[in-house]
Amino acid sequence: MLHKIRERVTPTDLIMWLIGTCLLFLMIWGSIATIKGGTYSIHHWFDFVIFGLAQGSIYALIAMGYTMVYGVLRMINFAHSEVFMSGPYTAYYFAAAFYSSGLLDRQPILCLMIIFLVAMSTSSGIAFLLERVAYRPLRTAPRLIPLITAIGASFFLQYVFRGLFGSGFQAYPVVKILEGEWRFGEFRLLKFQVIVILAAALLLAALYSFIQRTKVGKAIRAVSEDKETAYLMGIDVDRMISTTFVIGGLAAGAAGVLYALMFKQVHFFMGFIPGIKAFTAAVLGGIGNIPGAMLGGIFLGLIESIGPSLFLDGLGIIAPYQLKDAIAFTMLVLVLIFRPTGILGERLAVKKA
Amino acid sequence: MKRISILLLILGILGSFILADAQQQAKPTAFKYEDPIGVVKIKKGDPIHIACWFVIAGPDASLGIDTKRGVEIAVDDKGGKLLGHPIKLSFQDSGCNAEGGQAAATKLAADPTIVAAIGSNCSSEAKPGVPILWKAGIPTVSPSNTAPYLTDPNRGPEYDGYLRTCHNDKVQGAVAAQFAWTQLKVKKAATIHDGSVYAEQLAKVFAETFKKLGGTITAQEAVAPTDTDMRPVLTKIATGKPEFIYYPIFIAAGGHITRQAKEIKGLEKVALMGADGIFSPDFYKAAGEAAIGMYHSSPDFSAFAEGYKSFLEKHQKKYGEKPLAPFHAHAYDAAMMVFAAIEKVAKRAPDGTLYIGRKALRDALYATKNFKGLTGTLSCDKYGDCADPKIAVYKTTAENVKNLVMPDKPFWKPY
Structure with a gap:
C-alpha cells in the first residue's frame, strides 16, 4: 500500500503541495484577520461580489472561445483577444453615429441591438477568416506551428486596427437607460452591471444549450472527441471547426460590447489584458470544458474583486489592489497544484493530450 | 576553397586596420578640439541632429504630441537652422513606461550623430532611459518629467546628463495639498x-504635505495602469470615508476612476483631483461628464511670459487646434535651451566642420542662468532643475467637457 503511494507521489508533488498548503494557509489567515478587522460591512462585500460577477461574466464569455477552439483543434487561439477587440471597436462607429444623431436617446433598445449585431458579426467574421486563412492551411503541421501563427495573427490584427482607426482610444457614448441604480433597502445594484450579468448569463445559457442540444452542437462535440471517427461518421470536420470559431467569435463580440458599455473606452490594445485573463479562466476551469470556462471566468472575476481586500487587507499589506493580478495568478497556480486539469477538467487520457 | 576564403578574410581584416590607421593619420592636426566624453563632428551642410523621445502613440499620446509640437515650433522660430546647419529632429516613441523608455534610449544611444536629446515625457521612462543616454554622452532635457527622484541629490552620477524645464512634483504635490486643506477645507483625503514613478512620488508628496497641514490620509491605494475595473478599489477607499481623492495618474486609468467613483456608495460627494498628467482634452473624452467639477493641478498658463501668446497663435496656425496637454511651452523652452547651449560650445574647424563637445554641452546646459523662456525665467541648479515653477489649480466645467478644451483660467493660485 505504502509502496504504491510512494510510486505515485514524487518529491516534486510533495513540494508543490507544501507550497500550496502554505498559500492556502496565508489566504485563510488573511481572510480571518480582515473579517475580524471589521473595516467592511456586509454591503461592501455585496458590492464586491456584484462587481466581480460583472467582470467575471465577461471573462467567461471570452473564455468560451478559447476553450471551444482548444476542444476541437488542441491549440490556443492567441488571436482571440483581437477577435474580442475587433467587435466593439467597429461597433463604436455605429454607437458614435447613433449618439450624435440623437437616436441613441430616443431608441436605446434598437440602437443597442444594432450595436450588438454589428460587434458580434464583425468578431465572428474575423474569427472565421482567421481560421480559414491562418489556421486551416496548417492543420496537419506540428502543434507548435499554429501556435506561432496565432501570435502572428494577433499582432497583425492589432496593428491593422491601429492603422485603420488610430492609436488613441475612443470613448463609448453613455447609454442613458443603463445609468443609475436600483435600491433594495440598504443593498443597491448598478443598472448596467445587472444588465451585463443577465446578458452574459443568457448568452452563456444559449451557447451551452446550443452545444448540448442541437445537431451541430453534437457534431462539434464529436469532432472534439475524435476528428477521424467523426469524419468517418459523415461529419464535415472542416465546417464544424469553422462553426466553432464563429460561435467563439459571437461570444467574444458580445463580451466586447458589454465590456465597452461597462468601461466606455475602446482602443486597439484593449483585448490583450482581458484575453490573457480569459485564457487563465479557461485553464482554471479546465481547458476544453465549456462549463469549466464559464465557472473559471466567474471565479477569476470574483477573486480579482474580492481577493485583494479579503486576503491582503488582514495581512497588513499596503495598497493591495496593485496585486490584483498577482492574486489571480496565484489562484491559478493553487488550483493547478491540487487539480492539474482545472476545476472541471476531465483527466486527459493519452488520446487527447 | 575554405582555406582561401579564410585567408581572404584575414587579409581583409588586416587591410581595414591599415586603412583606418591611415585615415586617422590623415586627420588635420591644425585644429584641436577635445572633450573628455567625446566630440560630435558635423560636416559642412550636414544637419545638427536633435532626438526627441516622447510618447507619440498609444492612449497617452496627447502628452507626447503636445511636446512634439512645442519642439517643432521652436525649430520654426529658429528658422530651421542653427549655426548655419539645418536642424534635424527625430522622434522615438517611449510608451510612457519603463520598458518603452529603455528601448527608446537604447535606440538613441546607438546613433552617434545625435548631439542632444529632448525628453522624456513620463518619469518612468526617464528612470531607466537617462543613464543609457548619458553613457553614450547624450544630455537630455525633459519638458514633462516631474518626479522628484530625477533631480534628487542622491540620484547618482548616471543622471548627470539630465535636466528638466518643468516643475518638480515637490512643488505640485504640495500645491494640491494646500488647495485641498485651505480652499476645500477637507480633513480626510x-x-x-x-x-x-511620477504618480507614486506625487501621491507621496501630497500625503506628506496634507498630513503636515493637519489632515488625515485615509488610504494610499494603488492600481495598475492597465486596470479597467476600479470599483473594488474605490469601494475599499470608501470605507475610510474620505472627502477628497487625489489620483495623479494617466489618462486611461484616470478616466476609469473618474467615471466609476461617483457610482460608489459613500463617494457620491467626494471631491476629485488629478494632476497635469490628465490635464488634457483626451482625458475629458475618457472620463466624459463625470469630469465636471473635478480639479487639476497644472502649470499656470496665465503666468507665462509675453511670448506665450504668439506661441499659441503659431500653434493654432500650424496645427489648427489648441494645445493638447500642458507641456508644449516647456518643450519649446527645452529646445531653445539646447539650441542656446549648442551655440555656446560649438567650434568651427577651418574646413567648415562643426565640433561639439559632449561634456562641454552638458556643462553649458547646466550653466543656464536667467534664460528667458515662455514658462518664465529658467535657471538650472546643480541637479538639473531649471524650471520657474508656477502651479495653479483648475476646475473643469460642463463647457470644457462638451467642447473638449482645457480650462484656461486658474481656479486658485497659491501665490
Whole structure:
C-alpha cells in the first residue's frame, strides 16, 4: 500500500503541495484577520461580489472561445483577444453615429441591438477568416506551428486596427437607460452591471444549450472527441471547426460590447489584458470544458474583486489592489497544484493530450 | 576553397586596420578640439541632429504630441537652422513606461550623430532611459518629467546628463495639498497611484504635505495602469470615508476612476483631483461628464511670459487646434535651451566642420542662468532643475467637457 503511494507521489508533488498548503494557509489567515478587522460591512462585500460577477461574466464569455477552439483543434487561439477587440471597436462607429444623431436617446433598445449585431458579426467574421486563412492551411503541421501563427495573427490584427482607426482610444457614448441604480433597502445594484450579468448569463445559457442540444452542437462535440471517427461518421470536420470559431467569435463580440458599455473606452490594445485573463479562466476551469470556462471566468472575476481586500487587507499589506493580478495568478497556480486539469477538467487520457 | 576564403578574410581584416590607421593619420592636426566624453563632428551642410523621445502613440499620446509640437515650433522660430546647419529632429516613441523608455534610449544611444536629446515625457521612462543616454554622452532635457527622484541629490552620477524645464512634483504635490486643506477645507483625503514613478512620488508628496497641514490620509491605494475595473478599489477607499481623492495618474486609468467613483456608495460627494498628467482634452473624452467639477493641478498658463501668446497663435496656425496637454511651452523652452547651449560650445574647424563637445554641452546646459523662456525665467541648479515653477489649480466645467478644451483660467493660485 505504502509502496504504491510512494510510486505515485514524487518529491516534486510533495513540494508543490507544501507550497500550496502554505498559500492556502496565508489566504485563510488573511481572510480571518480582515473579517475580524471589521473595516467592511456586509454591503461592501455585496458590492464586491456584484462587481466581480460583472467582470467575471465577461471573462467567461471570452473564455468560451478559447476553450471551444482548444476542444476541437488542441491549440490556443492567441488571436482571440483581437477577435474580442475587433467587435466593439467597429461597433463604436455605429454607437458614435447613433449618439450624435440623437437616436441613441430616443431608441436605446434598437440602437443597442444594432450595436450588438454589428460587434458580434464583425468578431465572428474575423474569427472565421482567421481560421480559414491562418489556421486551416496548417492543420496537419506540428502543434507548435499554429501556435506561432496565432501570435502572428494577433499582432497583425492589432496593428491593422491601429492603422485603420488610430492609436488613441475612443470613448463609448453613455447609454442613458443603463445609468443609475436600483435600491433594495440598504443593498443597491448598478443598472448596467445587472444588465451585463443577465446578458452574459443568457448568452452563456444559449451557447451551452446550443452545444448540448442541437445537431451541430453534437457534431462539434464529436469532432472534439475524435476528428477521424467523426469524419468517418459523415461529419464535415472542416465546417464544424469553422462553426466553432464563429460561435467563439459571437461570444467574444458580445463580451466586447458589454465590456465597452461597462468601461466606455475602446482602443486597439484593449483585448490583450482581458484575453490573457480569459485564457487563465479557461485553464482554471479546465481547458476544453465549456462549463469549466464559464465557472473559471466567474471565479477569476470574483477573486480579482474580492481577493485583494479579503486576503491582503488582514495581512497588513499596503495598497493591495496593485496585486490584483498577482492574486489571480496565484489562484491559478493553487488550483493547478491540487487539480492539474482545472476545476472541471476531465483527466486527459493519452488520446487527447 | 575554405582555406582561401579564410585567408581572404584575414587579409581583409588586416587591410581595414591599415586603412583606418591611415585615415586617422590623415586627420588635420591644425585644429584641436577635445572633450573628455567625446566630440560630435558635423560636416559642412550636414544637419545638427536633435532626438526627441516622447510618447507619440498609444492612449497617452496627447502628452507626447503636445511636446512634439512645442519642439517643432521652436525649430520654426529658429528658422530651421542653427549655426548655419539645418536642424534635424527625430522622434522615438517611449510608451510612457519603463520598458518603452529603455528601448527608446537604447535606440538613441546607438546613433552617434545625435548631439542632444529632448525628453522624456513620463518619469518612468526617464528612470531607466537617462543613464543609457548619458553613457553614450547624450544630455537630455525633459519638458514633462516631474518626479522628484530625477533631480534628487542622491540620484547618482548616471543622471548627470539630465535636466528638466518643468516643475518638480515637490512643488505640485504640495500645491494640491494646500488647495485641498485651505480652499476645500477637507480633513480626510485618499490617494491613488498607478505604480509609475511620477504618480507614486506625487501621491507621496501630497500625503506628506496634507498630513503636515493637519489632515488625515485615509488610504494610499494603488492600481495598475492597465486596470479597467476600479470599483473594488474605490469601494475599499470608501470605507475610510474620505472627502477628497487625489489620483495623479494617466489618462486611461484616470478616466476609469473618474467615471466609476461617483457610482460608489459613500463617494457620491467626494471631491476629485488629478494632476497635469490628465490635464488634457483626451482625458475629458475618457472620463466624459463625470469630469465636471473635478480639479487639476497644472502649470499656470496665465503666468507665462509675453511670448506665450504668439506661441499659441503659431500653434493654432500650424496645427489648427489648441494645445493638447500642458507641456508644449516647456518643450519649446527645452529646445531653445539646447539650441542656446549648442551655440555656446560649438567650434568651427577651418574646413567648415562643426565640433561639439559632449561634456562641454552638458556643462553649458547646466550653466543656464536667467534664460528667458515662455514658462518664465529658467535657471538650472546643480541637479538639473531649471524650471520657474508656477502651479495653479483648475476646475473643469460642463463647457470644457462638451467642447473638449482645457480650462484656461486658474481656479486658485497659491501665490
